[in-house]
Amino acid sequence: MKSAFRHQHPELQRDLPIGIFDSGVGGLTVYRALHERLPDERFVYLGDTARVPYGTKSLATVERYAVENSQFLEQHGIKLLVVACNTASALALPAIRATLSVEVMGVIGPGARAAVATAAGGRIGVIATEATVQSGAYARAIAQVDPKAAVIERACPLFVPLAEEGWQQGAVAETVAGDYLADFRDAGLGALVLGCTHYPILREVIADVVGHDVPLIDSGEATAREVAARLETNNLARQSNVSLANERTLCHDLDHFYVTDAAERFARVAERFLGSAPTILEAVEVWGHDELRTY
């Protein structure tokens, strides 16, 4: 199905999946949020596990990886792209939008808007990767909504390996969180943005440190709300005959998952993130090729 054909037939376009990419497995928290809010939609997910993590890499490299991932998903046939990775959203949205014809939504804007709405004038904390914090993307996005908002940011690099290793609880997670978040404890936060897809996995231990009264903003959930609204506005929401909305367990069988490396490891971590491993999981190369090449 060619792109031009798709654009001429909006009713077919509605049935196309939503593309999601992340640097690895962390974006599954965004996928889950989208899936729960939009049970009639189909998704195609790409985890760039061959080049994860992005959070310690440079602007030029993150841009290149993000554009390659986005082009791969566009070739697959999607109606909208969600950049689930906070680092890629912070650094590479302009580069992605310059090369794609479908709409592109990142997670920073939705997360920032949700934080301002929740904080109601209080200070906003942001925790994220080194690259995201250095980019200043959250601070800028928050200032666009509320120029007077006070923002404190902190990079928490060890949270990603902790989440991936399944160490979201216990002495190690508590000690690490206690160290990173010490300054946030008595900062009088009105909201704390979990500015990396992995961090919602550590939600409990983060709340234990900053206080359970501080609202935690999951950018994935905020993004899912904005994506749902966007699909309605653009008349792109999929109409399903059989709604899965009422099913107790969300089914991942109809969605397609790609990884650039180590599918087995992805499946194992995905099971922890989603409750069950993906059914359709394929390893692909996304770099240096015009056509898709499966290996």
Place this chain on the structure above:
Amino acid sequence: MKSAFRHQHPELQRDLPIGIFDSGVGGLTVYRALHERLPDERFVYLGDTARVPYGTKSLATVERYAVENSQFLEQHGIKLLVVACNTASALALPAIRATLSVEVMGVIGPGARAAVATAAGGRIGVIATEATVQSGAYARAIAQVDPKAAVIERACPLFVPLAEEGWQQGAVAETVAGDYLADFRDAGLGALVLGCTHYPILREVIADVVGHDVPLIDSGEATAREVAARLETNNLARQSNVSLANERTLCHDLDHFYVTDAAERFARVAERFLGSAPTILEAVEVWGHDELRTY
């Protein structure tokens, strides 16, 4: 200087640098060991920081990255290649040797031989990345020297980010090490192999858990000894007029460091690993090009 020319003039070949590559900054511990043992030699180091870490990636991907790095260094003009990365040594030596004309030495064999010699019949512990442990490379290499040696292995994925973040001491490092190494505490170890270039950074906290009486085998030091012997055997050792051997601080000014991404971050971590940041540090692309391309 063309390769064919070099091979015809051994006296010129002696003056060529030794190539070292690693998935990132960790290999600097191997560089340091080589530099200390071979103060007259020059080195060219490549850290593949755009694609670090290797330890959670698949065989095919580690092979591809390792071959690209090795070809880059061979094009630079080297007399011998040291694969400093344990994961690449465990998975990719055959692939590298198939494409290179210079001699290639990994760190697994030297580490295994040093462990057997030190353990003197006692049990040998090996800690390494997930990929290295799964490859079984250390167990095989140890069995080649001593088929009766008892080996216990454990992957310690969080040690890498701990070392890179500079958290080699303190409550977090102690808790993580205590968890990973609990089974090693009373295992009656005759030697413990630090089977990842980052782990020597955590030497103190590792010794605190397994006991200061257990000898820790640094594969970098073992490799430096074998490289020195190999250069002598092959008459490839560099003859210097001005020996730097007696200088108090080893000088890195004459060695060339390349990274595939984020040179600033590399310089910062390198300073912690080496005591001073590299003088000649350059960012390069090593993939998909026949010629070197600097960006």
